Amino acid sequence: MHFTELNLISPILKAVEREGYEHPSPIQSEAIPLLLRGRDLLGCAQTGTGKTAAFAIPILQTLYKRRADGKAKHSLRALVLTPTRELASQVGQSFQDYGRYTGLKTAVIFGGVGQEPQVAALRAGVDILVATPGRLNDLIGQKLCDLSGICMFVLDEADRMLDMGFIHDVKKVIALLPRQRQTMLFSATMPKEIAALADSILRDPVTVAVTPVSSAVEIITQFVYFVDKANKGKLLVELLRDESIVSGLVFSRTKHGADRICKMLSRAGISAGAIHGDKSQGARQNALSGFKSGKTRILVATDIAARGIDIDQLSHVINFDLPNEPETYVHRIGRTGRAGLGGIAISFCNFDEKAYLKDIQKLLGKEIPVIEEHPFPMQIFEPTKPQPRPVLTRAERETRAAKRNSKPMARQRNRR
Numbered sequence: 538m539h540f541t542e543l544n545l546i547s548p549i550l551k552a553v554e555r556e557g558y559e560h561p562s563p564i565q566s567e568a569i570p571l572l573l574r575g576r577d578l579l580g581c582a583q584t585g586t587g588k589t590a591a592f593a594i595p596i597l598q599t600l601y602k603r604r605a606d607g608k609a610k611h612s613l614r615a616l617v618l619t620p621t622r623e624l625a626s627q628v629g630q631s632f633q634d635y636g637r638y639t640g641l642k643t644a645v646i647f648g649g650v651g652q653e654p655q656v657a658a659l660r661a662g663v664d665i666l667v668a669t670p671g672r673l674n675d676l677i678g679q680k681l682c683d684l685s686g687i688c689m690f691v692l693d694e695a696d697r698m699l700d701m702g703f704i705h706d707v708k709k710v711i712a713l714l715p716r717q718r719q720t721m722l723f724s725a726t727m728p729k730e731i732a733a734l735a736d737s738i739l740r741d742p743v744t745v746a747v748t749p750v751s752s753a754v755e756i757i758t759q760f761v762y763f764v765d766k767a768n769k770g771k772l773l774v775e776l777l778r779d780e781s782i783v784s785g786l787v788f789s790r791t792k793h794g795a796d797r798i799c800k801m802l803s804r805a806g807i808s809a810g811a812i813h814g815d816k817s818q819g820a821r822q823n824a825l826s827g828f829k830s831g832k833t834r835i836l837v838a839t840d841i842a843a844r845g846i847d848i849d850q851l852s853h854v855i856n857f858d859l860p861n862e863p864e865t866y867v868h869r870i871g872r873t874g875r876a877g878l879g880g881i882a883i884s885f886c887n888f889d890e891k892a893y894l895k896d897i898q899k900l901l902g903k904e905i906p907v908i909e910e911h912p913f914p915m916q917i918f919e920p921t922k923p924q925p926r927p928v929l930t931r932a933e934r935e936t937r938a939a940k941r942n943s944k945p946m947a948r949q950r951n952r953r
């Protein structure tokens with residue numbers, strides 16, 4: 538199929554051509570005609586399937602046509618909610634790319650940065666708003682954003698909203714939307730809460746499912762190294778001596794771990810940046826743009842920070858720690874192998890993580906080949922004993938309590 542068979546208006550066809558897209562991806566060829574007919578949609582698709590264009594193109598075309606029918610110049614008519622700031626930026630950029638010849642305006646709002654430029658953009662008039670739920674609720678609370686004109690609404694990565702604890706914020710936003718609207722909900726997985734939410738907000742929806750989680754990874758070459766926890770860093774440095782690892786996204790289970798890996802790589806002369814929830818928005822953007830431009834070779838990330846980030850041409854994904862949820866493994870390695878290009882996923886597994894590996898292999902329905910020959914073979918074959926809790930003095934207890942009390946707020950501010 539070609540984009541010209543989708544009944545798209547010429548400003549959009551021209552933009553798609555400019556992007557270099559030749560054929561619509563499966564979700565695009567299925568969803569675009571349905572959405573252009575005004576149907577509600579339940580999209581079971583993860584990042585990398587082309588889902589953004591699948592909803593952005595019909596929104597742009599519908600708004601363009603309605604404006605051409607004599608409606609107001611710029612008025613807020615479409616809202617896209619995304620779980621992370623990075624995804625919001627990318628989705629906003631996609632609307633700008635696909636809509637560059639339509640004259641429609643898009644604004645992106647998220648937390649962690651000053652609100653003034655975002656408020657100014659809203660005041661100047663926009664047609665499409667891409668937002669994270671926390672900041673959007675803030676602005677609504679301050680009466681700086683009015684959703685009464687929304688006629689098209691997208692909830693993107695709904696399962697991630699749930700994982701990240703944003704579902705309450707999302708529901709608050711939905712309660713403010715006009716009932717008469719077209720709604721699209723995208724989710725890679727369908728936990729019970731999301732299925733119930735979909736049921737309550739979609740009207741007679743069509744369901745479009747593409748690349749079920751496990752088949753998306755078939756084109757990715759996967760390996761596992763059995764290695765003790767203490768040797769993972771040395772093994773990583775050793776592997777990165779191989780120049781064919783042009784760009785690697787390294788996953789760490791914790792923020793602290795991500796920083797440690799990043800420092801260790803820098804000490805070994807390997808350019809690396811880290812992104813995680815404790816980094817400022819500026820530091821995250823810097824690390825990401827350094828990586829995207831090829832200035833840094835390695836990006837170390839936690840799962841939440843890496844969510845929704847679109848990195849073209851990523852050659853390797855390295856699981857420094859294995860995730861305890863097998864679906865997370867699939868999400869992680871799906872970062873490489875975008876647009877059918879293939880890619881390599883390397884995982885480090887210590888004795889404690891063997892159960893995680895078993896679950897992952899069960900989900901994949903196959904065994905991941907093990908690399909036996911390497912300089913740091915596993916030597917510890919028993920579970921790590923839990924460390925006894927230290928006995929603290931009263932002063933130490935108070936310092937810890939003070940730290941605990943100050944943390945969640947910082948985290949919330951960062952996450953929005």
Ligand code: AMP
Nearest residue numbers: 558560561562584585586587588589590
């Ligand atoms: P998404 O799943 O929306 O995050 O898109 C993943 C990547 O695929 C992005 O880099 C898009 O620019 C790219 N893309 C989307 N649609 C197409 C298409 N029809 N042909 C080629 N690349 C595409």
